[in-house]
Amino acid sequence: METIPSEIFLEICSQLYVKDLYTLTLVCRSYRKVLWSKTISIQKIWTCSRVLSFDTYLPYPTLPPPKSMSEQEYVWFTMLADKCSICKTKIEKQELFVCRYWEFGRICCKECIEKKTINVPFVTIFLNTRKVQNSLPKDLLECMPYHERHVFNLGDERLYWADDLQSIQSKYYAFENEQQRDNWVKEKREEVKEFMNEAFKYKWQDQYKYFFPYAFMV
Ligand SMILES: [Zn+2]
Numbered sequence: 001m002e003t004i005p006s007e008i009f010l011e012i013c014s015q016l017y018v019k020d021l022y023t024l025t026l027v028c029r030s031y032r033k034v035l036w037s038k039t040i041s042i043q044k045i046w047t048c049s050r051v052l053s054f055d056t057y058l059p060y061p062t063l064p065p066p067k068s069m070s071e072q073e074y075v076w077f078t079m080l081a082d083k084c085s086i087c088k089t090k091i092e093k094q095e096l097f098v099c100r101y102w103e104f105g106r107i108c109c110k111e112c113i114e115k116k117t118i119n120v121p122f123v124t125i126f127l128n129t130r131k132v133q134n135s136l137p138k139d140l141l142e143c144m145p146y147h148e149r150h151v152f153n154l155g156d157e158r159l160y161w162a163d164d165l166q167s168i169q170s171k172y173y174a175f176e177n178e179q180q181r182d183n184w185v186k187e188k189r190e191e192v193k194e195f196m197n198e199a200f201k202y203k204w205q206d207q208y209k210y211f212f213p214y215a216f217m218v
Pocket of ligand 1 (some may be wrong): 053063084086087088089108109110111112
């Protein structure tokens with residue numbers, strides 16, 4: 001990079017497909033440092049690259065990155081990552097759609113999602129009690145993102161990331177009085193609501209990309 005003026009280097013980068021741009025980040029430390037930066041100019045380069053890499057008939061992902069991700073993280077999560085983020089097992093392209101958990105910001109294989117989450121049956125969440133299974137306070141669960149799914153013969157359930165549950169539990173029980181905790185829960189609940197609404201848009205984007213081609217097959 002020392003021999004290429006930086007503006008030329010960046011101009012070249014903005015003309016590359018995401019796979020090539022990513023490969024460039026692996027070439028040397030200085031390329032990596034520049035291309036993983038969160039500055040607006042570098043974010044724009046990745047946006048250009050993402051748009052350039054769009055499939056003509058079914059461009060994806062067309063939404064801008066979610067609040068919780070940089071453009072690079074977004075490109076990685078939607079266009080490049082093909083392994084389980086926990087066990088690193090390769091996931092087939094057609095399976096990625098069901099393994100991309102926007103609620104947890106992770107790609108997980110079927111085994112790891114079972115190991116790393118706790119499941120709470122839908123019905124227990126809506127019972128008129130203050131606590132759900134495992135004596136978890138219901139308002140504590142409202143402070144965490146969740147993935148909803150239907151299990152054959154068992155009904156609907158919500159999955160919560162187990163490590164998040166641990167950290168949020170320790171915070172929940174650390175308050176000195178109930179008023180403080182209630183205020184925190186209120187804030188957190190709003191935060192999660194906003195996050196889940198956003199995640200829903202990205203899940204919808206994935207579903208559209210996945211199911212749209214099938215519309216022409218029937
Ligand atoms: Zn895995």
